[in-house]
Amino acid sequence: MSDRFAENLLTWYRREKRDLPWRKTDDPYRIWVSEIMLQQTRVDTVIPYWHRFLAAFPTVHHLANADRQQVLKLWEGLGYYSRGRNLHDAARTVADKYDGRLPDTYEKISALKGIGPYSAAAILSIAFNKPYAVVDGNVIRVITRYFGIEEDIRSASVRNRVREHAEELIPNNEPGDFNQAVMELGATVCTPKNPQCSSCPVSAGCIANQTSRTDVIPYKSKAKKIPHHKIGVGLIVNQSGKLLIALRPEDAMLGGLWEFPGGKNDTGESLEETVIRELREELGVEVRVSEKYMQLKHAYSHFKITLHAYWCTIISGNPQPKSSEKLKWVSLDELEQHPFPKANKILVEGLQNMQPEDLKRFLIK
DNA sequence: GATTCGTGGCA
């Protein structure tokens, strides 16, 4: 019965809830950081990042006073880097405008960068004990199954119905635990595949369970296939044995992270020609492409790449940041101080296993 | 409303 949904769920939650680090604090700032990191990201992935981030920035003021590169270095590998940039910006707003204290109204907290409907409800309910219902992927799955909603969950109308159900079910006394309990149920019991209905505290009232339709609810229309690109990048060494890296613009994909210069292979063009063209466009230099250093596959959120990295020698010109924010020559040891996206990080890790002397044969002549 | 935004785990 839905009138006992919250009661049964909360009893289960108190017994089964996982021992997560952000459940041991009542500091709104720490809860805020956890909710941003948890967007589209699994609990097990977030835990070490959360510890490192809060060790470096124990208060809103520490984060507000940090520089961007330090914030992004701590976000390196976590993905969706605009989350880190927006969190940093929002911390500065909270420090300046609210004296370091996160506001506790839906309107004010939603105005902060990176806080949308989910995060606002999560923070207000968990940190401030206010009865705002969260709607995330877990809640959508639990609610559509429980009420037997079979329409496409991509549609806004379904998401609104889910939100209305959640708002109807959430109790006024412990809204934070209720929200976390629904999400916990979705993450551990009411899973996308092979849900463990025999262990579910609300299975008795669940329509999908009663009708054996958990395999088709929730329904989601197929995603479009994502494209695959070939990428060519250049590794350039100067006479000090340093490598050239480029900083991506703040508003771009992977903004604020570093990379080896290069770009997308055009059809009809060899990869060597791609590297020559891209370095001409990006750096304003002419290069000779020598041997391949590494080749790797990587999947971003909306396209896949095969990345080909080549050792290059500058024939003429002096590198200028024509399409990047800035350029920098760094030693093998200095590489690790900079935040790199995953695919470039693979290249960096390989380079760090080289000896500096091994770079000599790729020096500019 | 549809797209853009990372990365890792899993069947």
Add this chain to the structure above:
DNA sequence: TTGCCAAGAAT
């Protein structure tokens, strides 16, 4: 190997 999905937000 491939596609799906994960405590979504911004445009």
